[in-house]
């Protein structure tokens with residue numbers, strides 16, 4: 061594992077964007093695994109800037125996102141599809157039909173989960189997976205549990221995650237209780253993993269995840285077994 065401590069959030073974002081752009085340059089038709097949340101916003105902003113300067117071309121890139129809220133369609137401003145379009149996809153030259161996000165409104169959720177895994181497999185897996193980390197150690201929406209969930213699945217969000225994500229909604233009650241998330245197989249089979257964490261409040265969970273035992277109670281701890289993972293952390 062490579063651990064980089066960045067001076068501040070801007071530098072963290074720049075380092076992360078550097079790693080992603082290197083991936084796109086080396087393999088223009090790569091599959092990027094992408095995350096939502098506050099932490100990757102600076103990374104996406106930096107990538108957009110480099111795209112606008114003509115330094116990166118996303119026209120052949122495929123992307124697969126980690127998760128989506130159950131019950132929200134892509135027009136809902138709180139959905140992760142809306143987030144990705146607004147903060148990244150609509151501002152670069154990626155082909156939107158090559159951007160996959162699980163559907164939160166599929167009638168047959170089991171079929172949606174199975175299909176999502178099939179689609180990732182058909183793309184040949186993920187070349188570079190960008191991850192954030194929840195305060196409880198979740199990656200994607202793989203919440204602490206008694207076992208690691210392997211495949212894409214529907215998950216009941218833990219109270220602490222609902223509380224943490226309430227900042228994006230008008231009120232806590234509006235946060236969906238369920239989400240659909242990629243499981244550990246697709247994440248762990250990504251050729252490279254880049255995990256970014258910002259703020260002093262993330263330090264304790266980072267230490268538990270990367271220095272403690274590997275346990276499904278801290279889902280990110282499984283990443284200790286990945287052969288090519290970079291963690292970028294900034295305290296401020």
Ligand code: F6R
Pocket residue numbers: 094095096097098099100126127191192193194195198199200201
């Ligand atoms: C989002 C996701 C989550 C976030 C995590 C950290 O797609 O998969 O695991 O990465 O909740 O969120 P932030 O970056 O808002 O602290």
